[in-house]
Amino acid sequence: MNNPKKSPQIFLHIPPQVWHQFSHAMMNARTTNEEVIGFLFCKRHQVSKQKVRYLPQSWVVPSPDCYERQSASGLVMKQQFHQYLLQTFLEKEKLDVVHIHTHAERGQPEFSGVDDLYESEYARFLSSNFKKKPRLISGVFDETLQHSQFRIWDRKGKSFERINYSQSWFELSQEANSGNETNLMFARQQAFGEGVQKQLGELTVALIGCGGIGAIFAELLGRLGVKKWILIDRDRLESVNLNRLPAATQDMATQQWYKVHYVKHLIKRIYATGSCVKAIPASITDESAKQAVAAADLIVVATDNHSSRQVAQELALAYMRPLVCLGTHIDIKPDNTPRMYCRVTVPPLGGGWCLMCGNIINLHRAALESAADEINHLATRVGYVEGISDPAVFWLNSLCASTGVGIIHSMLSGFLDVDNGLDWIYEFPESNWLKTNPDYLGTCGCYFCGS
Ligand SMILES: [Zn+2]
Numbered sequence: 212m213n214n215p216k217k218s219p220q221i222f223l224h225i226p227p228q229v230w231h232q233f234s235h236a237m238m239n240a241r242t243t244n245e246e247v248i249g250f251l252f253c254k255r256h257q258v259s260k261q262k263v264r265y266l267p268q269s270w271v272v273p274s275p276d277c278y279e280r281q282s283a284s285g286l287v288m289k290q291q292f293h294q295y296l297l298q299t300f301l302e303k304e305k306l307d308v309v310h311i312h313t314h315a316e317r318g319q320p321e322f323s324g325v326d327d328l329y330e331s332e333y334a335r336f337l338s339s340n341f342k343k344k345p346r347l348i349s350g351v352f353d354e355t356l357q358h359s360q361f362r363i364w365d366r367k368g369k370s371f372e373r374i375n376y377s378q379s380w381f382e383l384s385q386e387a388n389s390g391n392e393t394n395l396m397f398a399r400q401q402a403f404g405e406g407v408q409k410q411l412g413e414l415t416v417a418l419i420g421c422g423g424i425g426a427i428f429a430e431l432l433g434r435l436g437v438k439k440w441i442l443i444d445r446d447r448l449e450s451v452n453l454n455r456l457p458a459a460t461q462d463m464a465t466q467q468w469y470k471v472h473y474v475k476h477l478i479k480r481i482y483a484t485g486s487c488v489k490a491i492p493a494s495i496t497d498e499s500a501k502q503a504v505a506a507a508d509l510i511v512v513a514t515d516n517h518s519s520r521q522v523a524q525e526l527a528l529a530y531m532r533p534l535v536c537l538g539t540h541i542d543i544k545p546d547n548t549p550r551m552y553c554r555v556t557v558p559p560l561g562g563g564w565c566l567m568c569g570n571i572i573n574l575h576r577a578a579l580e581s582a583a584d585e586i587n588h589l590a591t592r593v594g595y596v597e598g599i600s601d602p603a604v605f606w607l608n609s610l611c612a613s614t615g616v617g618i619i620h621s622m623l624s625g626f627l628d629v630d631n632g633l634d635w636i637y638e639f640p641e642s643n644w645l646k647t648n649p650d651y652l653g654t655c656g657c658y659f660c661g662s
């Protein structure tokens with residue numbers, strides 16, 4: 212017998228905003244506790260040889276008039292309606308199908324014999340009727356939509372395997388360790404829960420921008436427990452950076468270290484073993500950098516320009532990754548008094564608003580920058596321009612980075628509801644936190660996030 216190839220782990224990640232709308236529609240589609248069904252149509256993202264993600268692009272919950280029969284024991288959809296769904300999402304958009312239904316009971320649901328039969332036939336039908344041979348993922352929920360089970364069928368409808376399912380910001384397992392390792396390093400964080408600590412250890416963070424804010428951010432989130440990093444920055448360390456990079460030395464600047472290597476050094480200083488840091492000294496517009504970022508669990512952008520933030524947001528939307536955006540700004544008024552700001556923005560995952568329609572970044576400036584950026588970078592490299600631009604100080608960057616880390620910590624442990632996104636601006640010396648009401652951020656028909 213041949214050794215079977217190790218098949219990749221499969222993840223279905225439904226972002227919080229999508230889940231809210233979808234589950235609401237499921238609840239509304241029934242009058243009592245009869246079974247309801249819903250469809251998610253997903254794009255497949257092969258993250259690596261070991262990992263595949265299915266990312267929901269559209270969802271449909273048929274209303275009662277789309278069924279021929281609907282009862283507590285099962286339902287049958289009208290042919291015409293079903294045909295319409297398949298035409299739109301499989302034929303035209305070439306997506307895969309997630310079929311979700313409920314069982315009229317409470318607690319952990321199990322697929323029934325009828326489910327097995329029906330789904331096996333359906334899986335075969337899909338792969339034999341559409342050129343792209345879409346896969347069938349099926350899910351069963353209890354009537355409260357709290358408990359579920361998911362599986363993916365092979366194309367012949369002969370067998371299925373369990374898949375990992377998540378409806379939160381991250382697709383990490385929330386089960387705590389069996390507790391065989393006691394790590395003294397995190398003893399003082401135990402109050403937040405072992406599950407949270409384990410998630411931090413599994414989280415892969417893509418950090419775009421390893422300068423004044425990014426480096427502090429990496430040091431803080433690294434100390435909190437994050438060991439897997441993808442670092443993107445094409446710049447090298449310079450003397451003018453030394454006022455705000457923790458543990459950076461004049462030697463590093465003299466030796467012209469890449470900033471990604473310097474931040475990698477910070478992480479390796481925290482974890483002598485067990486960390487995994489991929490340092491990519493390239494621009495975020497490079498294809499290799501984009502691929503790496505798309506594979507992460509979380510994207511953090513800590514650059515000082517609009518164009519790289521736009522790229523980060525576009526990637527976050529395309530691959531449904533959570534995005535955290537960090538920035539500071541110092542203005543010197545005509546009377547020589549400074550006004551200082553730091554800003555942390557987290558657009559919602561799965562729709563609502565984004566950095567573009569929320570006006571967090573300016574598209575016009577982004578376009579100008581990406582043109583000017585190439586020229587400046589070339590000029591800097593051949594030594595025409597000194598790398599001195601806007602004012603920047605360690606303590607203000609630290610405030611920004613700390614707040615960003617705090618928000619990520621709370622996204623994992625749930626002590627702050629970020630589902631609608633957030634945009635916080637801190638003003639100094641007034642010492643005010645201004646919190647934008649996310650309800651005002653979305654505009655109709657955003658070109659980027661489609662909200
Ligand atoms: Zn069933």
Ligand SMILES: [Zn+2]
Nearest residue numbers: 565568657660
């Ligand atoms: Zn938008």
